[in-house]
Every structure is written in structure tokens, then in C-alpha cells.
Amino acid sequence: MKKYQGFLIDLDGTVYKGTERIEAAISFVKELKKRGLPYLFLTNNSTKHPSEVAKKLRGMDVPAETENVYTTSMATANYLAEHKPKARVYAIGEDGLLSALKEKGFILTDENVDFVVMGLDREITYEKLTIGALAIRNGATFIATNADVALPTERGFLPGSGSLISVLTVTTGVKPQFIGKPEAIIVEQALDVLGTSKEETLMVGDNYDTDILAGIHAGIDSLLVYSGVTTKKHLETVSKKPTYTIDTLADWKLQ
Amino acid sequence: MKKYQGFLIDLDGTVYKGTERIEAAISFVKELKKRGLPYLFLTNNSTKHPSEVAKKLRGMDVPAETENVYTTSMATANYLAEHKPKARVYAIGEDGLLSALKEKGFILTDENVDFVVMGLDREITYEKLTIGALAIRNGATFIATNADVALPTERGFLPGSGSLISVLTVTTGVKPQFIGKPEAIIVEQALDVLGTSKEETLMVGDNYDTDILAGIHAGIDSLLVYSGVTTKKHLETVSKKPTYTIDTLADWKLQ
Structure with a gap:
């Protein structure tokens, strides 16, 4: 060892x-x-801010500060920053993803987008999927936080980000670059x-x-x-x- | 000939x-x-009632009555009726699908369902996908109106039923019986x-x-x-x- x-x-x-x-x-x-x-x-988990994750951990008596947490949303934002800082991004996701992208200085928009970035979004709508699909068909690079197909919860296994992301993959024929x-x-x-x-x-x-x-x-x-x-x-x-x-x-x- | x-x-x-x-x-x-x-x-097209389709056709001077139209939603309802009349069905779709199922006497419910039936639903929500996924995991038979991945519109190619249906396929690992x-x-x-x-x-x-x-x-x-x-x-x-x-x-x- x-x-x-x-x-x-x-x-x-x-x-x-x-x-x-x-x-x-x-x-x-x-x-x-x-x-x-x-x-x-x-x-x-792409949906939570690292400070929320750290708070949950401290509540369980785990020594954890915000800087001890690294989420796939943070990795996604860093990956984009390496490729195209200040890029125009259409993001489908929850607060953890949106805040990570904003903190890195990306322009969140649905027009003339360089990247479509998708994570788990429990407020998913057909319009969000439509905007994402049209942008990918128009040449935007498709990035996804993680491919997990199921989300374990007390109700059972709910649809995970990988299954929601498949809508864009299937409709455009373009596979995303996964980050997580x-x-x-x-x-x-x-x-x-x-x-x-x-x-x-x-x-x-x-x-x-x-x-x-x-x-x-x-x-x-x-x-x-x-x-x-x-x-x-x-x-x-x-x-x-x-x-x-x-x-x-x-x-x-x-x- | x-x-x-x-x-x-x-x-x-x-x-x-x-x-x-x-x-x-x-x-x-x-x-x-x-x-x-x-x-x-x-x-x-699973979203429209046959009477609406016939009306559109007559507006284009095509001789068409309601009985000249057969939609994949009607085929789906007939298929279910052959397999299990009066079954309990959780349906994800628009009016064309829901009305076809109701007209055939199915019980539309989200509890103890025999079949999860899915078509294009432009009012899709995470909760609908969750109920569908949990029912399939609990043993409901998975039926889908059609596999078309893209919907041609004036805005471009939007997500088709086949791409929305992939959420349930990917998250449960169960492929639906397609009807269309x-x-x-x-x-x-x-x-x-x-x-x-x-x-x-x-x-x-x-x-x-x-x-x-x-x-x-x-x-x-x-x-x-x-x-x-x-x-x-x-x-x-x-x-x-x-x-x-x-x-x-x-x-x-x-x-």
C-alpha cells in the first residue's frame, strides 16, 4: 500500500x-x-452549489468546507473556460450548473450559442429541449455534466441527467462530451x-x-x-x- | 401494376x-x-384527434372525413384493447393520445398501472417522466406511439416523440413496444x-x-x-x- x-x-x-x-x-x-x-x-451531482454540499456534510459531522467540494458542474465550467473563455452558453440545468457557469464569466443566452451545456434539470420543459436541439443543429458544441441514467431517491430510481440528455442526443444525432x-x-x-x-x-x-x-x-x-x-x-x-x-x-x- | x-x-x-x-x-x-x-x-402524429386532422385536410380541399384518418394514437389504443381491455394506463402525451385512450374505455391513472403509454408531449415535465419511470420499474408494460426522433416545423427540427421516449428507455433499460x-x-x-x-x-x-x-x-x-x-x-x-x-x-x- x-x-x-x-x-x-x-x-x-x-x-x-x-x-x-x-x-x-x-x-x-x-x-x-x-x-x-x-x-x-x-x-x-450537478444541481447543488458546493457550499450547499459542504453544509450537508458538516450537518453529518464530516469535516468539509466549500473548497473541499468539487462538483461536475464546476468541472464543466472549468473545462469550458479552458476551451473558450467568455463563451456564449445555453445551459439546461439547476442552480449548481447555472451558478458555476456564471461564476466563470460565461454569457448565459439562447442566441448564437457556442456551447449547449446540459445537466439534470427537474424543471425541464419542451421549450428548453427545443432551444438546445436547434442550437446543436446550428453547430453549437454539446457538453453534458454527467451520464448517470438514474437518480436514487426515497421514491425509487428517478430519471437521471443521462436520460434527460438522451433527448438531445437522439433528436440531433450528436453525442455530448461528458465531463463527470x-x-x-x-x-x-x-x-x-x-x-x-x-x-x-x-x-x-x-x-x-x-x-x-x-x-x-x-x-x-x-x-x-x-x-x-x-x-x-x-x-x-x-x-x-x-x-x-x-x-x-x-x-x-x-x- | x-x-x-x-x-x-x-x-x-x-x-x-x-x-x-x-x-x-x-x-x-x-x-x-x-x-x-x-x-x-x-x-x-399522435397529438391530434382524427377530426382535427380531417378538418385540416378539408381546408386544403382534400376529401377527408374523420373516418378516413387513422393516427398512431388510435392504433395504440386499439392495440391495448386487444391485449387488455379496461386496463389501467399512465399516459404521457397530448390530446390525440389521451382522447383515443379514453374513447376505448381505458382508466387513465398514475397508480397501479398496467401500461405506460407515451407519445409526443410538448407539456412534458420531470414529474410525468418520474411517474412513467417508476411504473415501468414496477412492472408496467411500456408502449410508445412512434419512434420519430425529430419534428419538422417552421423553426427547424424539434425533438420528436422518439427522443422524449428515450428518457424512459435510458433510465429504466426497458425498450417500448412502438406502434406507429x-x-x-x-x-x-x-x-x-x-x-x-x-x-x-x-x-x-x-x-x-x-x-x-x-x-x-x-x-x-x-x-x-x-x-x-x-x-x-x-x-x-x-x-x-x-x-x-x-x-x-x-x-x-x-x-
């Missing part, structure tokens, strides 16, 4: 499950904090924020298809914790394995 | 283009009417209404991928008219050809 200097940590299924705390994970984060090891919570996990993009953006190198950073998460594959795609080590989505049985079926697997973060010994 | 006793005729691109009449087609329909040859306009063209189902339903056999009926349309394939799938002869979507160049690329192709219906000699 290497001595890692930085940690990227998934939230739902890893630190908590819905409104339920995962104690071993919370102790793990507290130990990172105590040792002064930098960590960043990496989430595909399992893409390498969000991990690379997060490493810039965390300030640690690929070699000394560990990606920690419960979901093989998002968290672990994001680590693998970005070329960093990964730790799968069996506290959420991925089961041991499922892991047997995948060809590229995580660097480590563990039943609970209580078993992880920090070097 | 056979002597056909019944005609299934597409609308947009065949009889008119948007608000523009196609004169040769209108003369053709008038000649059918004069000779007493039965015909049925077969449309994948190019499925055989709508053609078989229409033949029952028209009262002619497969051997003596001709499918007439401008779109290879919907109209002509519907005819081919149902095992009836087809006539592609180059007045709309499909070009001669595109037709060269397909393996299963229409029975006949023609530049304009003015060139078609009724036997």
Missing part, C-alpha cells in the same frame, strides 16, 4: 447513503483532516484543485462504473469500498480492477 | 408539406373518392378499419424509413413518391425496395 498525499472521495454510497451517515468513512475523513492530508469530495465520472476530465480538473500528482493521489468510491473507472481513465490508483452500489459479484465480471478493494474504510490504514 | 382495392396514405410530405398542398396528391385522392376506392390517411410506422402493428390495425386484404392494399408515402418500411414489415405493396423526405440517392442504399417509386402521384394510373 502506497503512501498517498491526496484523496478524491465520492459522496453518495461512500460517505453517506441518502440521509444516513457511513461512520467508517466519516472517521476516515476526520483522520485525513487531522493529518493535514488534502482531500476533495468529487460528485456527479467516469470521464477522466473531472479527475484531471480535481487534481489541479487538490494540487497533488497522479502518482500520489487515490480515488475512493463505491461505484465501479463511475468512481473507479474515472480513476482508471485518468491513470490514478483507486480504492473500491463495498458500502454502496458495486457488489463483489459485479466486480468479478469486470476486466480492469480497482487498485484496492475494501469492505469498509475502517479497514484502511493510512500510511 | 396491380389493381389495388384499398389505399393507406401518409400525410406530411405526401399530401402536403407543412401548410403547402401537394396538388398531384390531392387530385389522386379525389380520384379515389370518385371511384369509390377506400382510403385511410395513416399518420404518426415503420412497425407492422399500425398497418395491420389500419387494414382492419379499411376492410381490404393485404394483397389488395397499397401503402403510399414519401418516407422510406417510416411509410415504406411499415408496408414491407406488414407484407403489403408500397409506393414511394419522391415528394418529401426520401431521395433517389438514399433509396439506392437500401436493400429492400418499395414495390413502386414515382416522382409525383400525377404519374400514377389507377387501374
Whole structure:
């Protein structure tokens, strides 16, 4: 086991499950904090501002400030800023996405748009989808925060951003550039924020298809914790394995 | 050229283009009417009641009564009636679909549903998609009026029913049974209404991928008219050809 200097940590299924705390994970984060090891919570939730996410975490006794949170909306805004600062963007999404884009200085508009950016939008309308589809057909670049097809809630699995985004993909024939996990993009953006190198950073998460594959795609080590989505049985079926697997973060010994 | 006793005729691109009449087609329909040859306009438009469609046609001087129109919403309602009369249906769609289901005696509800039925709905909301997704996950059978991915309008190509329906397909992993063209189902339903056999009926349309394939799938002869979507160049690329192709219906000699 290497001595890692930085940690990227998934939230739902890893630190908590819905409104339920995962104690071993919370102790793990507290130990990172105590040792002064930098960590960043990496989430595909595009709808919330990082300050809201941090507030929820503190409410669960997890040491978390706004700057410890990195959302796919922030990664999306940073990705656009690298490609075309001050671009004209038609955004379909909730406050987390819209505020991330505004904070980076993009012009949010539905005319002459350079990028159509889409995330989960629970106020979706046919008119928003129409404007997005027409802009993509007119040549705007199509970017999407994350491909998650389902949103786990107390009501059951609701439509996730990936399923709403499919409307634009199917109607235009254009596939978006996804930014969130399992893409390498969000991990690379997060490493810039965390300030640690690929070699000394560990990606920690419960979901093989998002968290672990994001680590693998970005070329960093990964730790799968069996506290959420991925089961041991499922892991047997995948060809590229995580660097480590563990039943609970209580078993992880920090070097 | 056979002597056909019944005609299934597409609308947009065949009889008119948007608000523009196609004169040769209108003369053709008038000649059918004069000779007493039965015909049925077969449309994948799920949003309108057949009486509205007939009214629009009469406004263009096309001889059309309500009973000459067969929509994919009517085909969907008939299909459900064959499988489970009085079923509990959660419907996502516009008036054409909702009225067709009500007229067939289905119970429109969002609780304990047997079928989720979806067509184009320009008042789509996240809550409708949520109810549909949860019902399908709970075992309701998923039926969709038609797979058209784009809706041609004066603004350009807007999201079609097939693209909205993809939200439920992607989020649940369940593919719907489509009813409209190019499925055989709508053609078989229409033949029952028209009262002619497969051997003596001709499918007439401008779109290879919907109209002509519907005819081919149902095992009836087809006539592609180059007045709309499909070009001669595109037709060269397909393996299963229409029975006949023609530049304009003015060139078609009724036997």
C-alpha cells in the first residue's frame, strides 16, 4: 500500500447513503483532516452549489468546507473556460450548473450559442429541449455534466441527467462530451484543485462504473469500498480492477 | 401494376408539406373518392384527434372525413384493447393520445398501472417522466406511439416523440413496444378499419424509413413518391425496395 498525499472521495454510497451517515468513512475523513492530508469530495451531482454540499456534510459531522467540494458542474465550467473563455452558453440545468457557469464569466443566452451545456434539470420543459436541439443543429458544441441514467431517491430510481440528455442526443444525432465520472476530465480538473500528482493521489468510491473507472481513465490508483452500489459479484465480471478493494474504510490504514 | 382495392396514405410530405398542398396528391385522392376506392390517411402524429386532422385536410380541399384518418394514437389504443381491455394506463402525451385512450374505455391513472403509454408531449415535465419511470420499474408494460426522433416545423427540427421516449428507455433499460410506422402493428390495425386484404392494399408515402418500411414489415405493396423526405440517392442504399417509386402521384394510373 502506497503512501498517498491526496484523496478524491465520492459522496453518495461512500460517505453517506441518502440521509444516513457511513461512520467508517466519516472517521476516515476526520483522520485525513487531522493529518493535514488534502482531500476533495468529487460528485456527479450537478444541481447543488458546493457550499450547499459542504453544509450537508458538516450537518453529518464530516469535516468539509466549500473548497473541499468539487462538483461536475464546476468541472464543466472549468473545462469550458479552458476551451473558450467568455463563451456564449445555453445551459439546461439547476442552480449548481447555472451558478458555476456564471461564476466563470460565461454569457448565459439562447442566441448564437457556442456551447449547449446540459445537466439534470427537474424543471425541464419542451421549450428548453427545443432551444438546445436547434442550437446543436446550428453547430453549437454539446457538453453534458454527467451520464448517470438514474437518480436514487426515497421514491425509487428517478430519471437521471443521462436520460434527460438522451433527448438531445437522439433528436440531433450528436453525442455530448461528458465531463463527470467516469470521464477522466473531472479527475484531471480535481487534481489541479487538490494540487497533488497522479502518482500520489487515490480515488475512493463505491461505484465501479463511475468512481473507479474515472480513476482508471485518468491513470490514478483507486480504492473500491463495498458500502454502496458495486457488489463483489459485479466486480468479478469486470476486466480492469480497482487498485484496492475494501469492505469498509475502517479497514484502511493510512500510511 | 396491380389493381389495388384499398389505399393507406401518409400525410406530411405526401399530401402536403407543412401548410403547402401537394396538388398531384390531392387530385389522386379525389380520384379515389370518385371511384369509390377506400382510403385511410395513416399518420404518426399522435397529438391530434382524427377530426382535427380531417378538418385540416378539408381546408386544403382534400376529401377527408374523420373516418378516413387513422393516427398512431388510435392504433395504440386499439392495440391495448386487444391485449387488455379496461386496463389501467399512465399516459404521457397530448390530446390525440389521451382522447383515443379514453374513447376505448381505458382508466387513465398514475397508480397501479398496467401500461405506460407515451407519445409526443410538448407539456412534458420531470414529474410525468418520474411517474412513467417508476411504473415501468414496477412492472408496467411500456408502449410508445412512434419512434420519430425529430419534428419538422417552421423553426427547424424539434425533438420528436422518439427522443422524449428515450428518457424512459435510458433510465429504466426497458425498450417500448412502438406502434406507429415503420412497425407492422399500425398497418395491420389500419387494414382492419379499411376492410381490404393485404394483397389488395397499397401503402403510399414519401418516407422510406417510416411509410415504406411499415408496408414491407406488414407484407403489403408500397409506393414511394419522391415528394418529401426520401431521395433517389438514399433509396439506392437500401436493400429492400418499395414495390413502386414515382416522382409525383400525377404519374400514377389507377387501374
